[in-house]
Structure formats: C-alpha cells, structure tokens
Amino acid sequence: MKNRMSKLIALLAVSAMVMGTLAGCGSTEEAAPVEETVVEETAPAEAAPEEAAPAEEVAPAEETADLSGSISMAGSTSMEKLATALSEVFMAKYPGVTVTAEFTGSSAGIESLAAGSVDIGNSSRALKDSEKEAGAVENIVAIDGIAVVVDPANAVAGLTKDQLIGIYKGEIKNWSEVGGTDAPIVVVGREAGSGTRGAFEELLEVEDACAYANELDSTGAVMAKVASTPGAIGYVSLDVVDETVIAVALDEVAPTEENIKAGSYFLSRPFVMATKGEVAEQSEAVQGLFEFLASDEGKELIKSVGLITVE
C-alpha cells in the first residue's frame, strides 16, 4: 500500500516535470513570432512618436457629429505622414467617414484629381498654371520647413543657395570659400529614403548628386553630430532646431516661421490638398476634413508631424 502511494507520487512528479518541459517549449514557440513583430514595428522607428501623438488625441474626440461618406486622396509621397495621421484621426472622430490615401507622387495625384478619380490631390509643391486651368484649386494646408544647421562655433552667419548647393555637391570644401574660417566642411545628411533628405535635395535640385561624409539615420543623430563636430553642416526639420546648433540664414533670410509663412525662406515648400473646384463645392465629408484641418485640433496634428500651420 505504502509502495503504491509513493509510486503514485512519483508518477505525479514525473508528469509535473513533463508539463513543465512542455510549458517551456510552448513559451519558446510563442517567443519567436513576438520578436519578429517587435522587429517589424521598430523598423519605421522615427514615424512612431509622431504617429503616437495623434493617436492620443483620438480618445477624447468621440463627441462626434454625423458626417458620413468617403474621401479619397492621392498624391505626394512626402505628405504620407500628414495624410496618414490625418485620415486616422479624422476617421476616429467621424466613424461614418472612410478616408483612403494613396501615395503616387504630386503630379500623379493632381492628374487623378483632374480626371475625377479622387476627391483630393496631394501635392508637395505649388500647383502649376496648367493644373489650375484643369480645374484644380490650391488649398495650402501646411508648410514644410527645413533648417540648415552648423556647429555653434561656426562664424558663418548665412549662405546663399548656390553656396549651399556647392557644399552639398562637394564642390566647396572649406569654410573660407564661403566667408568663414579656414576649416574643412563636414557634410552631414540623412539616409536614402528619408523624407527630409528627399525634400532638401528636391528644393535645391541636387537629387542624387550630393556627396555626404556622414549619412545618419535620424534627425537626432544629425543634430548630435553637427553639434559635436567643428565645421559640420547638416539639415533637419525646422521644429527640432535648438541652442546646440546654429540655424544659418539662407539668402539672408533667417529660418523662422514668419519668414517661411511669408515665403521668403527658400528651403520650404507648401503641402497642398487640391480639390476640383472650391472647397465649398465639395461633398460634406471633404468640407468636414478641411474644417477639421483649420480647427485647433487639426493644427495640433499638423504640428505633431513636424510641419508649420498656415494662418
């Protein structure tokens, strides 16, 4: 009898161990896919904080009006961040509205608008006359500004557009050539695919012609490198500039929000959400979208993706 009892206990012990091992296997099995998703999520790391911000606003925004319908957008890839954030927040605020956004490029977006296949054509440049003739109306919703920054000890106060192009193409290699001290220029930029790099090169018309000495993969890294390296020059989104670097004047115009809104600072571009005919002629949903962009909540959203609002 006693023997039987101890046998039973032993069997229980063995089965507990087996269960334990099985549980161990189970958890390793689960661990693998979890890690995978983490990797995928961290990949667009930089987009995360900006997207997180509008997501927070979603919660209190549920006292909704009764808009319904669908809005389709197409156009600029540079406006992807803004358009995605906007559609997410807008759809959360008005659950009856479906917003779809495609990113095909500014010109293609306006073409689709003219053809009537979308409600809004996104363009990261001012509309051309030909496009306006085709019926597109330019609604500037935000402005994208880029600051050129140098290390705090740099004596150069301003650069002209040609000097900036020369520096980034690698033709100007010493600060003495642009009125500074005799020190080499360390050209810092962003990695291929970055929106800031795309905008910078597009505005200066130096696409794929830049000679970077450092290609860093985040705005923070560019700021840190420029701040700590004598003779460094870099570009960042205007809203992150702080006292660790100097933002230089371009063509004698200081990089301030006022100058950008006035249009005198050349490293900036309008983000246009063009409509076919005036906004007032559009569907209620589209009108609601523009009203939302003009509201305080919409302005917050625009700022949260690093852009400047239009007043």
Place this chain on the structure above:
Amino acid sequence: MTNNKANTFSIIGSLKTKSKVEKSAQVVFTTCAFFAVLAVFSITIYMILNGAPALSKVGIGDILFGTVWKPTASEPSYGILYVILTSIIGTFLSILVGVPIGLFTAIFLAEVAPRKLAGIVKPAVELLAGIPSVIYGLLGLLLLNPVMYKWELLIFKNDPDHQFTGGANLISAVIVLAIMILPTVINISESAIKAVPKHLKEASLALGGSHIQTIFKVMIPAAKSGIVTAIVLGVGRAIGEAMAISLVSGSSVNVPLPFNSVRFLTTAIVSEMGYASDLHREVLFTIGLVLFLFIMIINLLLTKVLKKGENENDK
C-alpha cells in the same frame, strides 16, 4: 525528486510503465529539439525567399559588384561592392588589432600574472563582455571621433580631394570592433592555454627552456585549435555587429580606406530599413542574405576547425 526516492523504490515498476515513461520522455525531448531546428530552417527560408528576388530583378552582378549605391534615385542603382568590401576589410583589420592583444592578455592571465592580479583582470575582461554595444558606439562617437578628426585635419591638411568626415571613419569602427571582440578572444584562448596538458610544459622547462620560450614554442602550438576557435568566434562577433559601428563609421558608401566614411553590411540594413519600400527594401533583404551567408560560412569553418582539433587531441 525521483532521485531522492530512488533508494526506496523504482518508478519502473513493470515493463509496461517503463516503456510508457521512456516513450513520453522521448516525445518531449524530440518536440523541444524540433523547435530549435524549426527556427533555423524558417529563418533560412525566410531570408532566401526575401533576399533572392532582388538578385534576379536587379541582376546578381549589378548588386554584388556594382559600386554605386543610389537606391532612391530616379534611375536607382543598388551596387553593394563597397559595402561588402568594408565588412570584410573592417572585420579583418579588427581581428588584426584585437587578436594579438586578446591572445597576449590570455597568456598573461593563464601563465604570467600573479594570482591576485589575475583576480582583478579576469573580472574586468568579463565585464567588458557585458557592456551593451550601443555604449561602445556612444563612447566611440564622443571620445574616438574627435581624436580621429584631429588626425584627419593633420594628415589631409593640404589634400583638396579629401572629403572630411569629422572623424567618423573606418579606423574608428575598427578600433571599436577590436575592443568588442577582446572578451571573446581572451576567454576562449585562456581556457585553451589552460587546457594544455601539464606534462608538455614540464617537459619543456625540464629540457632547459625558459618560461617565455615554453609559452611560445610549446603552449601556444598545443593550444592552436582553441585559439583558432577564438579567432573565428571573434570574426563572427565583428561581422555581425551593427549598433556600435553605425554610430562611429559615418555610414556613407565609400571605398574602405582608413579615413573614409564607410558603411558595413549590418549598418546598411539598419540605417535604411525604416523608410525603404519596394525594390529598395528587397535589396536590403539581399544584403541581409549576403551577411547571413558570410556568418554561415564562418560557422561551418568553426565546426571544421573544432572537429580537426578534436581529432588531433585524440592522437
């Protein structure tokens, strides 16, 4: 638990229960082993499935032997030759710097150092292994790069063609990598040296060889296979490192010369994965595949070396 009670009784009461216990244990162990194998296979298949398409779309030659990396240009170009060369040369140089230092430290620890001093150095080396790679990178960025920039200013003062990098260059990356492989090299070579049979050392000393002669002519040759293992593992660590060198190497695609800003296979993936799309993204997976193959080759080499070492010891 069962061990404690083994004295009083046996769980294998009958032939029937025995075969049950044996069988269930076998199933459990097989299942667990299967998961490890499954992970390796799924990673391999995933890498090949994702990395191979770009090879045919762009052309194997254009990717592996092209020198222009412009993935976002209107006419994109995906040449990663410089990136591959950088990884090979950077790893080779860091081994060249790190292995002698590591090996001599190992000899010091195993043979030369007084017991007390070894008691300080050994934990320090182990601590070095525990420091996260991003810390190495930060220190490199803050301490090494400014020094390198001073050298750069001095050396290329009158060279109008040189592109100044602010100290973010191949040398910085090599130094950081060399420090990072030290713990691996030291620990493994030390145990290899300690494992040399005592009679070899005693015989050498008895024949009139000095301590240093004994170390270099007897102990190191005898510990050869262990030291080779250490080097191969060091190569593996160096070639797979990304975080530390992405901070110190400048990350521009250039010919791997000492004072050029360079991009490694690992940093190429890390720095561009965030915004890459379509073919660009696929090519990044191809870079991952190339890296994967490199590491596979190193591992195969390692197993071969280890097997050879075992055979030698058997004789």
